[in-house]
Each structure stands twice: as structure tokens, then as C-alpha cells.
Amino acid sequence: MSDAIEAVATASAPAALGAYSQAVKANGFIFVSGQLGIDPATGELAGASAAEQATQSLKNIAAILKEAGSDVSRVVRATIYLANVEDFSDVDKQYAQCFTGAVKPARVAFGGNSIPKGALVEIDAIAIA
Template identity: 50%
Template sequence: MTGDETSVRAISVQSAPAAIGPYSQGVVAPPYVYVSGQLPIDPATGELDGSTAAVQAKRVLANLEAVLEAVGLTLADVVKTTVFLADLSDFAAVNEVYADRFVGAVLPARSTIEVAGLPRGAQVEIEAIAAIRAS
């Protein structure tokens, strides 16, 4: 990270879908970065990407990673996630994708919640909190 390490600022990148409401893609609030819930939207087309929860989870994690990369972080810096599923029966499929992307000795804390619906008819949404590591 560069610049004032104590100031709160919004993250806005074109490599992840634009916010679809009055919120930021992410917020840097040292010592953490808060990434808004990412949907399986292809940032190039603005369209939902994938017809299964597993395929959608791959796009969601790629979008989440794009927001983190904008501030020099990776999925390895994530300390907490919340996974929202439209159908809890997709838990195993999404968990398999999640386990491929989050590896290491310390995995993020996580909550998984079944919801009545997600924006744009998505099956998966994931939000994250990442820690800014001291240089």
C-alpha cells in the first residue's frame, strides 16, 4: 500500500463490477480493507457469469481478488469472509471452489448464510475483510 496509511478511502477498479448501488467496491480503513459483497458479474460485459453456483463462485472470487489487488493485497490477506447462498444445498460445490482459492496455514474465519435472494438473481455473493500487513 502507498500513501497515507491512516486515511479512510474508497476502492474503485474497472477489473471488478461497478457497485450497483450507493456503496463502494471496497473501503480501506487501516489496518483493514473491507470488500463489499461481490456478485458473479463479468466486469467486461456487466452480465451474470455462470449458471451454476460453482461457476458463479469462481467469478465472485476473481472479482473479490481484483478489488484486493487494487490496494496491493491478495486472498492470503483475507481474515474474514461472509458467503451468501441463495440455496444452502450449493454449499459443497461453492466450498470446493473456495477451498481451491483460500489455502495456507491460516484460513479466513467464515460465515455462510442462506438468503431469500441475491441481486440480479445470483446464486452466490461473498464479502471479505482483509488485513493490511505492516511493511
């Protein structure tokens, strides 16, 4: 295993809102930071609903993974942060459209979170490089 740690960044996903990388590659894995449903073209949330924001968040994750030389089929773990747990079903429907392989990523989802920019959803992921 290599001891190298490499930052991953793409203009096809929103820039980091703080002191962190969009993703980091290390030891054969890609650790994607939590992605809000921000449209990278506008810098604004992609919609008012949790489903719309989840869809954009997953697009952002896909763009970052592509930049890192991977894709969503190689995601092994994801975490979904919801402002309102009542939005779980709507977000899960969008998530299921993204992860269509026979083996779904391990996942945690929980609500009651205060998410930056007033977002309703934030999703992070760990993938194999």
C-alpha cells in the same frame, strides 16, 4: 492508526450496483463489499451454477484486493450468501481453491437469501492491507 478512510475501485471488477464502494480501506484493513459472480467484461453473471458464480465472485474480490495493495492470502474474514443452501458444497470447493494458505479466513455461510440480479452467490471479505 490513521483516521483516513479510502475508497477502492477497479475496472477489473464489476461496478457497484448501488450506493456503496467496491471496497474501503481503513485502519489497516480492506473491507470488500459483497461481490456477485458478475464478469466485469460483460456485466452479466459468469454462469448459471453457484460454483461458476462463486469462482467469478472470488476473482472479483482478488482484483479489488490487488487494487488495494493486498491479496487473498491476507483475507481474515469472509461471508458467503447463498440463494440455496444446497449449493454450499459446490461453492465451498471453489472457495477452497482460492484460499490455499495454512490459515484459512474465518467464515460464515448461510442460505435462503434473495440476492440482487437473481445471483446464486455473493461473497464479501475483510483483509489486512
